[in-house]
Amino acid sequence: MANQQPEVDGVKRIPKAVIRRLSLYSRVLQNLEMKNIQKISSKELSEHLGQNPAQVRKDLAYFGQFGKPGVGYYVADLRAQIKRILRTDREVRVAVVGAGSLGQALLSYPGFLRENFRVLAAFDVDPEKVGTRLRGVQVFPIDELEQRIPLLGVEILALTLPRDSAQDVVDRAVRCGITAILNFVPARLVVPPHVKVHYVDLTIELESLAYYLK
Amino acid sequence: MANQQPEVDGVKRIPKAVIRRLSLYSRVLQNLEMKNIQKISSKELSEHLGQNPAQVRKDLAYFGQFGKPGVGYYVADLRAQIKRILRTDREVRVAVVGAGSLGQALLSYPGFLRENFRVLAAFDVDPEKVGTRLRGVQVFPIDELEQRIPLLGVEILALTLPRDSAQDVVDRAVRCGITAILNFVPARLVVPPHVKVHYVDLTIELESLAYYLK
DNA sequence: TAGATTGTTAATCGATTAACAATC
DNA sequence: TAGATTGTTAATCGATTAACAATC
Numbered sequence: 212m213a214n215q216q217p218e219v220d221g222v223k224r225i226p227k228a229v230i231r232r233l234s235l236y237s238r239v240l241q242n243l244e245m246k247n248i249q250k251i252s253s254k255e256l257s258e259h260l261g262q263n264p265a266q267v268r269k270d271l272a273y274f275g276q277f278g279k280p281g282v283g284y285y286v287a288d289l290r291a292q293i294k295r296i297l298r299t300d301r302e303v304r305v306a307v308v309g310a311g312s313l314g315q316a317l318l319s320y321p322g323f324l325r326e327n328f329r330v331l332a333a334f335d336v337d338p339e340k341v342g343t344r345l346r347g348v349q350v351f352p353i354d355e356l357e358q359r360i361p362l363l364g365v366e367i368l369a370l371t372l373p374r375d376s377a378q379d380v381v382d383r384a385v386r387c388g389i390t391a392i393l394n395f396v397p398a399r400l401v402v403p404p405h406v407k408v409h410y411v412d413l414t415i416e417l418e419s420l421a422y423y424l425k
Numbered sequence: 426m427a428n429q430q431p432e433v434d435g436v437k438r439i440p441k442a443v444i445r446r447l448s449l450y451s452r453v454l455q456n457l458e459m460k461n462i463q464k465i466s467s468k469e470l471s472e473h474l475g476q477n478p479a480q481v482r483k484d485l486a487y488f489g490q491f492g493k494p495g496v497g498y499y500v501a502d503l504r505a506q507i508k509r510i511l512r513t514d515r516e517v518r519v520a521v522v523g524a525g526s527l528g529q530a531l532l533s534y535p536g537f538l539r540e541n542f543r544v545l546a547a548f549d550v551d552p553e554k555v556g557t558r559l560r561g562v563q564v565f566p567i568d569e570l571e572q573r574i575p576l577l578g579v580e581i582l583a584l585t586l587p588r589d590s591a592q593d594v595v596d597r598a599v600r601c602g603i604t605a606i607l608n609f610v611p612a613r614l615v616v617p618p619h620v621k622v623h624y625v626d627l628t629i630e631l632e633s634l635a636y637y638l639k
Numbered sequence: 640t641a642g643a644t645t646g647t648t649a650a651t652c653g654a655t656t657a658a659c660a661a662t663c
Numbered sequence: 664t665a666g667a668t669t670g671t672t673a674a675t676c677g678a679t680t681a682a683c684a685a686t687c
Contacts, residue, residue: 226654227633234632238611252668261613264668265656272670280669281663297636305631312530312560319526322611322628346526366638367631391634397452397536399475407637409630413607414536416623417519417581418448419441420605422511423621424580440678466644478644479680486646494645495687 229270233293235260236267240290252283303328306365308380309372310335310350313395317369319346332363336376356380357387369393370400443484447507449474450481454504466497517542520579522594523586524549524564527609531583533560546577550590570594571601583607584614 239259243251257264271277271289274296278284294300305323307314310333317323318330333345334353341352351359359365368389370377377396384392385406392408394400397415400408453473457465471478485491485503488510492498508514519537521528524547531537532544547559548567555566565573573579582603584591591610598606599620606622608614611629614622 228654230633230636231629233636234629237632238628254668259613263656265658266654268668268670269655276670278669279663280661281667283668297632298638299632299635303631303635303638312526312533316526316530317627320627323631326628326632328631367634369631391638393630393634399473407634409634411625411627411630413531413534413625414452414540415445415448416607416625417517417537417542417583418451418511418513418540419444420581420607420621420623421513421517422444422447424512424517424605442678468644477680479682480678482644482646483679490646492645493687494685495643497644 237293240286243286250283250285304365305330305367306332307369308334310340314371318348360387367391371395374398451507454500457500464497464499518579519544519581520546521583522548524554528585532562574601581605585609588612
C-alpha cells in the first residue's frame with residue numbers, strides 16, 4: 212500500500228512539527244541503541260516522549276512503512292531511516308556569523324558534534340578575533356562571507372550577531388546560495404520562499420515563561 | 426461586554442502560542458515606541474510580524490479590550506498592558522545552572538537585560554569556577570541550590586548542564602519552589618503539573634533544518 | 640456624517656487522537 | 664493459532680482566518 216498523503220503539485224506537504232518530532236525520535240532511538248535494545252513499539256516509543264502512540268505511527272507513515280505489525284520497529288533500522296529522511300546521515304556543514312559569547316558557545320556545542328554537524332567557520336567584524344581560532348574554529352572577516360561560503364561548502368548559517376546587521380548578512384548569504392538559517396537574532400528576517408529560517412528567540416522563551424509564574 | 430472565553434474551573438484556557446505572540450507584539454511595540462509612533466492598527470501590527478490581523482485582535486481579546494474602533498491601539502499603552510499581562514512589568518530573577526559556554530553566554534545575554542530579566546546567580550560543580558564571578562555573576566556550588574534559590578528570590582532557572590545531572594537538579598529545584606524552567610538540555614524533564622518547562626533544543630533546530638536542504 | 644477599525648462570532652483549516660482491519 | 668501491533672481512515676479537537684455589526 213503506497214503512501215498517499217494530500218499532495219500539492221505532486222509534493223507531499225509534511226507539517227513542520229512532524230519533522231521536528233522525527234529528530235526527537237532519532238535521539239530516543241540513539242539512547243535505546245546504546246542500551247542494546249533491539250526493537251520497540253510505537254506505544255513504548257511514545258512513552259519516552261510523553262506523546263500519543265498514534266502520532267508516532269502517523270508521523271512515520273508520511274515517509275513509508277518501517278514497522279512490523281505485531282512486533283514493532285527495529286531500533287537501529289528505524290534510526291537509520293530517520294537519519295536518511297532528515298538528510299543527517301552525512302556531515303552537514305555549518306558556519307556561525309557573529310563570534311560573540313553565544314556564537315562561541317555554538318562553535319563547540321557538544322550536541323552538534325554528536326549529530327554529524329560540523330561547524331567549520333565563524334565570521335565576525337572584530338579585527339581582534341579575525342584571523343584567530345576560537346574553540347578550534349577559524350574566524351574570518353565578515354566581508355569574506357560571499358567568497359568563503361561556497362568555498363567551504365557551508366549549508367546552514369547560524370546567526371548570532373547584533374540586530375542591525377542581521378538582514379544585510381542574510382541578504383548576502385542568500386545570494387551566495389544559503390537556503391537554511393538558524394536565527395538567534397531577535398528580529399524578523401525577510402527571505403525568499405526557498406530559504407528556511409528557524410527562529411530561536413531566547414527572550415520570548417523567558418518572557419513567555421514569566422507569564423506562568425505564581 | 427465582558428471577556429467570555431471557554432473556561433475550565435473558572436480559569437480561561439489561553440493557548441501557549443498566544444502568550445508567545447504577546448511577547449513578540451511587545452517587542453514590535455517597543456521598536457515603534459522608539460520611532461515615536463503613537464498608534465497602530467491590528468493590520469499594521471500584523472504586517473510587522475508576517476501574521477494575520479484577526480489573529481492580533483483575537484490574541485489581545487483573550488485579555489480585554491485595548492483598542493479603539495476606527496483608530497487602532499495606542500502603542501505605549503498597549504505595550505504596558507502586555508508587559509503587565511506577561512508579568513514582565515517588574516524585574517524577574519533568573520539563575521543559570523551549568524556555567525559552561527552556553528550558560529556563560531546566558532549570563533550576559535543582552536536581550537535579557539533589555540527585558541527586565543536579571544540573571545543573578547550561576548551554579549556549577551567545577552571548583553575552579555565556584556567562588557569566582559563570571560561576566561559579573563557570582564558562581565555558587567551546585568550543592569547550595571536549595572539554600573540559595575529561596576534566599577536570592579530566583580523565579581526562573583535556566584538549565585545548561587550535562588544531560589545526566591539534569592533531572593536530579595530539576596527535582597531539587599522544584600522542591601525548593603521553582604515553577605519555571607528554561608531547559609537547554611537535550612532530554613525530557615519530568616516535573617509536577619504546576620511547573621512549566623520551555624525546551625530550547627538546538628540539535629533539533631539544526632537537524633530539522635537539514636531536512637529542507639537541497 | 641462617512642470612513643476606519645475594533646471585538647467577536649462563525650467558518651475554515653490543520654493537527655491530534657481514536658478505532659480497527661490487516662498482518663506479523 | 665492467539666496475541667500484539669502496525670498502517671490508515673474517520674472522528675475529534677484546537678487554532679487560524681473571514682466576516683461583520685458595533686462604535687469611535
